[in-house]
Amino acid sequence: MADKHSHFIVIGLGRFGGALVERLAKNGHKVTGVDIDEAAVQRVEHCLAEALVADGADEEVLKALDLPNASAVFISLGDHANRSIVTTMLVLEHGAERVLIKGIDQLHAKILRKLGDVEVLFAEEAMARYVADHLV
Numbered sequence: 787m788a789d790k791h792s793h794f795i796v797i798g799l800g801r802f803g804g805a806l807v808e809r810l811a812k813n814g815h816k817v818t819g820v821d822i823d824e825a826a827v828q829r830v831e832h833c834l835a836e837a838l839v840a841d842g843a844d845e846e847v848l849k850a851l852d853l854p855n856a857s858a859v860f861i862s863l864g865d866h867a868n869r870s871i872v873t874t875m876l877v878l879e880h881g882a883e884r885v886l887i888k889g890i891d892q893l894h895a896k897i898l899r900k901l902g903d904v905e906v907l908f909a910e911e912a913m914a915r916y917v918a919d920h921l922v
Contacts, residue, residue: 792816793835795851795882797842797873798862799826802888802909806860807833818851843873845880854881862888871897878902 799821811833818836840847859882863870886905889895895906
């Protein structure tokens with residue numbers, strides 16, 4: 787698992803990505819955040835070692851991120867399935883070793899898994915399981 791000197795890249799800083807950035811930073815990790823929305827970047831900028839207001843689906847932006855040396859790359863692009871798929875493909879092509887994507891639905895997950903060795907997360911389902919398992 788990741789140590790205290792891990793470097794994570796989070797593409798998409800909405801509710802899930804923003805919360806992820808904050809928790810990773812709180813746990814002592816270096817985090818690079820990317821979002822096309824300047825306000826989203828500004829909300830979590832205090833947690834980021836590097837903040838980029840840029841399109842995470844842009845190949846030139848991804849080339850500049852040193853993906854092969856990241857501990858993990860998280861892709862959280864809301865309900866934008868096409869952008870999520872394109873970003874995943876490019877991140878894999880540029881050498882990211884561990885890629886985790888916030889899934890939209892089972893078809894989206896199936897397509898993502900066809901692209902390569904990725905982990906698809908369903909945040910709402912994971913949270914529901916956690917809450918149900920910890921109620922007692």
